[in-house]
Amino acid sequence: MAVGVDGFSAGLGEERLPAYVYDVSGLGEYVREIVAALADGPEVFYAAKANADAPVLRAVAAEVAGIEVASGGELEHVRRLLPDARIAFGGPGKTDRELRLAARLKAERVHVESPYELRRLAEAAEGEGRDLDVLLRVNLAGDRAGAALAMSGPFGMDPGLIADCLPILAAAPRLRLRGVHAHLASGLDVPALVAQQREILDWARPWLARAGVTLPEINLGGGMAVDYARPEARFDWAAYGKALSSLALPGETLRVEPGRALTVHHGWYVTDVLDVKTAHGRAYAVVRGGTHHLRTPATKNHDQPFRVLPGPRHADAPSVRDTAVTLVGQLCTPKDVLARDIPLPRLSVGDRVVFAMAGAYAWNISHHSFLMHPEPSFHYL
Ligand SMILES: Cc1ncc(COP(=O)(O)O)c(C=O)c1O
Structure with a gap:
């Protein structure tokens, strides 16, 4: 496809420069290969924040199981373009309006960032008269050595704070705890990513069992590395898929939500x-x-x-x-x-x-x- 892009680029008149050129058919094929490589492991949601341009989003959405959005704006945009898409709604600092939108626009999962947000989500679900399924976002401590971007600090809840969510959920008839969500770092190669995801699973499984969640869902986040110094290199999806299929347990749903490595x-x-x-x-x-x-x-x-x-x-x-x-x-x-x-x-x-x-x-x-x-x-x- 590089020849096609170069030929097309050379033919663009000066008045159309600069230009963004997307190979959407190549993108669709690439994402299809990724999903096939992960077929025995996690389902794939696309993190729309990486690129929510309409034709790009449509090409990716045709191949993946769902879309992760991180704001009310992304939620409205994705729902408008993809009326039937499964949507997971995450991100810090959600406003009351955004929490109500989650109910109104049928976000299949809401990734909750704090006990306060959870309380307000319960009110939004009551107000809208809709049930909502929740994943609690956990922020595990640990050395994220090798990560391009570590999501430490305010993202999600540490294992102490997350416990405060259980009484809130117990008093919220319209919310159902389905599992946990974690996105701890971006820019990890296969061994680093698998080690991190093993850490998430080791924490999440006993915690969810104690919380009484049967058939749990564990969203392991995105963060698959790409190498800007080697544009021809690709994340090793086959090796990653193999490693994750050996970590998966029957009865639970694993999910990942890569952005950069899908569309870059x-x-x-x-x-x-x-x-x-x-x-x-x-x-x-x-x-x-x-x-x-x-x-x-x-x-x-x-x-x-x-x-x-x-x-x-x-x-x-x-x-x-x-x-x-x-x-x-x-x-x-x-x-x-x-x-x-x-x-x-x-x-x-x-x-x-x-x-x-x-x-x-x-x-x-x-x-x-x-x-x-x-x-x-x-x-x-
Ligand atoms: C919660 C969450 N999920 C997924 C992603 C996608 O990460 P990446 O584009 O590195 O795969 C991000 C990126 O910041 C994120 O914050």
Whole structure:
């Protein structure tokens, strides 16, 4: 598909740049393979926060068991696009309005973050006259070494606090405790993820048994690693599926909710070089757009992988040869860096730059309004 993306990108007129290009058919196939690799283990929900763009979401939703949303806005968006989807609603700081929406828009599971939230969910369920199924979100202590992002701090409840939920549930006829939810870290490879999930299961099983939950559900979260330094590499879903199938017990439902590792590889941010120059011995290329469209390298402090498609190459166009080049955007901030000191045989004004791994936490986490540059165009292959 890379050839298809490059061909399409090369054919985009300058007036349509920058552009986001999504390979939705490749994405659907990829997610189908992932779900097949996990067939003997957990069911897969997609964390919509990674990318809830409508065609992307539809392509993923066609393959997975459900969608995890983390705000009332995501809940409304997903329910509008996918009227029949199974939805799990999580996230910290849910308002009363959002808790009522959970009932009204038929969230199949609500992931509860605190005893106070649980009390207000009970009131919302009463007010809406609907029953709701609950997973309590647990925040286990522990060393999250190797994680790109550890969800320590305010997320969920530690094992002491979570006990306060049981009397609240006992007094809430419209709430039913179905299990626990945990998402402890992001960016874990297979061994680290499996070790963490084993830890969750070891805590959750006896706790749920003591709480009287039969046929429990345990949502093990997302956080499967992707490697921005190796865009061709993929998370080893087959090894992960094998490991998890050996952890699963009959009678319980395991669920995972990955975001990044599902969609990141099937989106590209395509732009062109506006200027090339050297400053204090360092070569810079200024590209159209920048981190207000693709914030990922700034938030994760990495070089966004890219390839260069040669442009028209006018004889007088500024260019550099056999040089390490830093690619920056159009923003008036030294933080607007997409990739640093990347050795290139040649880069010239007018060349196309196709940034890969822009299918997750890219456009939707970027500060679009800063400097009021035009928004990118969007394309679906
Ligand atoms: C509760 C929860 N579930 C799932 C995810 C998805 O994580 P990832 O995109 O790393 O797979 C996140 C991400 O922050 C999260 O907070």
